[in-house]
């Protein structure tokens with residue numbers, strides 16, 4: 001059985017028109033007007049496909065295709081929100097390929113033992129509200145709904161996640177986590193270069209890096225760039241820069257698959273002739289080995305404190321996000337491998353370098369992911385691209401895997 005790639009392709013491009021940017025790509029931040037439009041379109045398609053649509057209290061959308069039995073369902077899906085200036089495939093592919101597999105079952109008139117549940121999770125990207133993956137996090141009972149509601153929009157509008165959910169009409173009734181799920185499978189673009197480099201069709205994702213986000217808030221003293229002797233400065237900017245440069249050293253020291261990024265740095269007052277009196281810097285650390293990740297965090301904190309003290313700068317550390325590495329279910333990975341083999345595809349087991357809703361679902365049910373190649377490994381960028389034949393093979397692996405599980 002095969003999915004209808006023309007239908008899937010046209011839906012990916014139709015979804016890509018919502019929040020479309022002039023030069024290509026999309027901006028569809030969580031719970032924005034664009035996100036609402038994307039959700040409305042998905043809801044329309046779900047209803048057309050005969051699905052029962054349910055919205056939970058955190059705004060996660062579910063489309064149920066009822067099975068013959070009242071057993072826990074097989075869930076698939078991803079997210080429709082994007083980063084600012086993102087691509088057409090991140091998240092969208094997983095949701096729309098899930099819808100496509102349901103359409104295929106409908107076309108062939110196939111009844112299943114278990115229900116198939118299509119999911120679109122709220123605020124996966126975490127750009128507009130912190131933390132990221134909040135919809136799947138609350139769904140899986142790892143974050144309190146009340147806390148999630150209180151998140152304030154980072155776009156300066158000072159609206160809360162709860163009020164935005166309400167405003168766009170997606171603050172649902174369903175109690176978070178109330179759906180019974182037997183397994184979760186997420187199809188996603190790799191967002192990295194490995195599959196393309198190794199000329200492989202499919203990545204069977206068996207684990208996922210742990211993520212640690214830290215913000216340092218530094219307070220020194222603003223002063224004249226000419227008249228303040230170097231020895232008397234309390235230069236918060238200097239401390240931030242030293243922490244930033246240390247991250248590369250730290251990554252080399254930890255080794256393995258440790259990665260580290262400084263994506264954001266701010267100086268106050270941020271003027272050419274003023275010693276920065278304040279500075280903020282964020283550090284993103286990731287590793288599939290939790291002990292190493294913890295060691296990296298400790299070393300970073302020690303370095304930051306020592307450096308700030310040496311410069312007479314006050315330091316405050318805030319841990320914004322901390323997720324342990326996730327090991328996916330080997331049984332589900334084997335089902336994916338079998339499906340890929342059946343279709344005659346090349347594949348390998350790999351880890352995910354990005355966070356995904358699947359890591360949250362792994363807490364409540366057997367879970368794994370399917371990766372398809374990303375051209376040049378580019379993602380979170382309008383240039384994000386996956387060739388259509390790879391989308392087709394990925395969606396067919398998803399179909400075959402879900403079909404096997406849903407009849408058990």
Ligand SMILES: [Zn+2]
Nearest residue numbers: 090091124188
């Ligand atoms: Zn994604």
